[in-house]
Amino acid sequence: MAIAAEARDEAGMIAAIVAGDSQLFHELIRPYERSVYVMAFSMMKNEADAEDVAQEAFLKAFRNLAGFRADAKFSTWLITIMLNEARNRLRRSSTAKTESLDDTDPETGSVSPAVLVDWREIPSETLERAEVRSLLENAVKALPEIYRQVFLLRDVEGFSVSEAAEALKISEVAVKVRLHRARMMLQKALAPVLKSMTPARRRWFSWS
Incomplete structure (x- = not known):
């Protein structure tokens, strides 16, 4: 916070x-x-x-x-x-989908990749932050809920491991595991874009 x-x-x-x-x-x-x-x-x-x-x-x-x-x-x-x-x-509303830590393995490829905007089509460098933020937001939206929640609490909102665990009613170990998997999923989804970006642009993805 x-x-x-x-x-x-x-x-x-x-x-x-x-x-x-x-x-x-x-x-x-x-x-x-x-x-x-x-x-x-x-x-x-x-x-x-x-x-x-x-x-x-x-x-x-x-x-x-x-x-x-x-x-x-x-x-x-x-x-x-x-x-x-x-x-x-x-x-x-019966729309909740039950997801357990064992149900989703990032290595299985079962996670749908984010729909990414081609950053090279944006001519103005002044749009860099907005463009990168959009890419990340799309990728985060594609994460399964249990990983998205941990990523948002830890890497976006700045919760500590213990605070995130308390808020989500899970163990601190689960927070660490889910955060690691969330970051791996995001890296996989954003890999094509990250490889094409200059170091200056990649700095916005501090966890990559």
Whole structure:
């Protein structure tokens, strides 16, 4: 999570909110709104459902704030609420697909490659960041859910191994294994593009 968010007196803010200063809740969740939405979208696959899940997660966090345990990070607790809400909605709509760690092996080739944009067709160097980001986003979207979640929490949102494990309700070993497999899948999907890129362009893929 962002350093600015970590530096805040979140414990004091939470205490004030529980005591009745409900308006402060908006300030409390502000640094995490993007993270919650990104994770919700990664599971729900469409903007409307992602917004609904994120909004419901914030409401549930507000209603249950008095029960928040200070020995955990607020950001981790918030993401956990969102993940549970998303899973419940997917379960109710019967669209959830069960995936276990043993079900998907990146070596089997069962993972569909991402649909990549040909970066050489983009003439302006000023579009480099947007172009690279688009390539990565497409590849991440193609990851099976269990790997996509770990990758987003660890490499995008900056969660520690223990924080990601707590949020996803899995072991730290599983987090490390899934992250490794996610990175390998992304490297495989992006290999043709990465080989063609200059070192300056490849630097955006810090895990490659």
